[in-house]
Amino acid sequence: MPSDRSRRRIPDATVARLPVYLRILTEQAEEGVDSMSSDRLAELAGVNAAKVRKDLSYLGSYGTRGVGYEVAYLVYQIRRELGLTRDWPVVIVGAGNLGQALAGYGGFGERGFPVAGVVDIDPGKVGSVLAGVRVRHIDELPSIVQAKRVSIGVIATPSLAAQDAADHLVAAGVTSILNFAPVVLTVPRSVEVRKVDLAVELQILCYHEQRRGGGLHAVTTRSATA
Amino acid sequence: MPSDRSRRRIPDATVARLPVYLRILTEQAEEGVDSMSSDRLAELAGVNAAKVRKDLSYLGSYGTRGVGYEVAYLVYQIRRELGLTRDWPVVIVGAGNLGQALAGYGGFGERGFPVAGVVDIDPGKVGSVLAGVRVRHIDELPSIVQAKRVSIGVIATPSLAAQDAADHLVAAGVTSILNFAPVVLTVPRSVEVRKVDLAVELQILCYHEQRRGGGLHAVTTRSATA
DNA sequence: CATTGTGAAGCGTTTCACAGCC
DNA sequence: GGCTGTGAAACGCTTCACAATG
Numbered sequence A, B: 001m002p003s004d005r006s007r008r009r010i011p012d013a014t015v016a017r018l019p020v021y022l023r024i025l026t027e028q029a030e031e032g033v034d035s036m037s038s039d040r041l042a043e044l045a046g047v048n049a050a051k052v053r054k055d056l057s058y059l060g061s062y063g064t065r066g067v068g069y070e071v072a073y074l075v076y077q078i079r080r081e082l083g084l085t086r087d088w089p090v091v092i093v094g095a096g097n098l099g100q101a102l103a104g105y106g107g108f109g110e111r112g113f114p115v116a117g118v119v120d121i122d123p124g125k126v127g128s129v130l131a132g133v134r135v136r137h138i139d140e141l142p143s144i145v146q147a148k149r150v151s152i153g154v155i156a157t158p159s160l161a162a163q164d165a166a167d168h169l170v171a172a173g174v175t176s177i178l179n180f181a182p183v184v185l186t187v188p189r190s191v192e193v194r195k196v197d198l199a200v201e202l203q204i205l206c207y208h209e210q211r212r213g214g215g216l217h218a219v220t221t222r223s224a225t226a
Numbered sequence C: 001c002a003t004t005g006t007g008a009a010g011c012g013t014t015t016c017a018c019a020g021c022c
Numbered sequence D: 001g002g003c004t005g006t007g008a009a010a011c012g013c014t015t016c017a018c019a020a021t022g
Helices: A012-030 A038-045 A049-057 A071-082 A097-104 A138-148 A159-172 A198-212 B012-030 B038-045 B049-057 B071-082 B097-104 B138-148 B159-172 B198-212
Strands: A068-070 A090-093 A115-120 A133-137 A152-155 A176-179 A185-188 A192-195 A221-224 B068-070 B090-093 B115-120 B133-137 B152-155 B176-179 B185-188 B192-195 B221-224
Touching: A012 A038, A012 A049, A012 A071, A012 B198, A038 A049, A038 A068, A068 A071, A071 B198, A090 A097, A090 A138, A090 A159, A097 A115, A097 B097, A115 A138, A133 A138, A138 A159, A152 A159, A152 B198, A159 A176, A159 A185, A176 A185, A176 B198, A192 B198, A198 B012, A198 B071, A198 B152, A198 B176, A198 B192, B012 B038, B012 B049, B012 B071, B038 B049, B038 B068, B068 B071, B090 B097, B090 B138, B090 B159, B097 B115, B115 B138, B133 B138, B138 B159, B152 B159, B159 B176, B159 B185, B176 B185
Parallel strands: A090 A115, A090 A152, A115 A133, A152 A176, A176 A192, B090 B115, B090 B152, B115 B133, B152 B176, B176 B192
Antiparallel strands: A185 B221, A221 B185
């Protein structure tokens, strides 16, 4: 079978939206919807219909002109493109407030990212159990990563420990990192890093908040996604 | 005094980086650094030096040719531009795992975003105390927002409750929302929404992870910021 | 003479507009 | 007729390259 294994390059902006479409399509499928137009999907995703069509066109031509897209098939194609046809175990570094919240957040495992382990450098935290997962010492990272074939690490440590956490993850063989600490990490080029920074998000909101500086606003309705 | 009150429009991409520069400059100031070149700041921020200069040029011409930027002055200017010269109290909706972690995260108040209140719709959670903040019922939202002049709300509820939380926030007068629930919110145009979505971030990492599909990687070093 | 500030070129993303197709 | 798929235009952001300047 000469499989159409896509070696196409999909634009970053599109990759960032595919998960949103995927969630919406999955929900709609559960509600019994089995066909959808780009217009409808655009409305639910809070974006422009042309963008939806162009985004989906990078996956291939999976729509039917005059009809729309078959929801189940599109779900399958997006999942395949994103690499979600298998589970991706993650390891969480840092068993503080945030690490606990993340480990306890069920939606993680449900969405195909089972928590393969939680580690911390503080011997005082090692051994305690978070949401069914026992906290282990950071020295055990390499064995966890190898045993469970983990390639994604989540950094949930305080800022000062984050670079150290990254170094441990990289040394253990992790190749993708989701960083919650507000610091710029230095890692090998081959390692992909994404950052989630609360303070940055709030400060951006702040900028707009300050800019409106007391004007009154017409109240029209629209949809919003990041 | 004919104050140079900037009504310039700063590009979104720049606004998103200013908080990163601000954090770095603040740290450097604490370490006694009082002057810095765009090259150095770029290195610490993990971006290109031309970008730093262009970004800073939107604030005005605050550098000195041949020398660099005075750290303290730049910190002041960025803070002013972002509207960080005052505190912005936030209210958190949802006292579950995430709400608790957020309320307990000290860095919040430190960075100028004191938690003005935590509310939940579940009477069972009302009254409990999270990190020194008593959880109140969502019906008290309007009075909290008015009393503390809150304009930023944080949604830390399960997905199903998020739109409801947004409606409550908007009704109470909040004009900026940071949404942690993986749903697209519908709000008036005048309300600014930013979204933080764990699953989306992981799925993006996944895409790249899957794409490399077993190649070996040269290990060079670089810096990364989102 | 090191470093800023910035026009202008380059590049990626969004949107338009319509041909192609069911 | 309705909706997809997509060239091409428009837009915004990044990077280059260098004149301006303390």
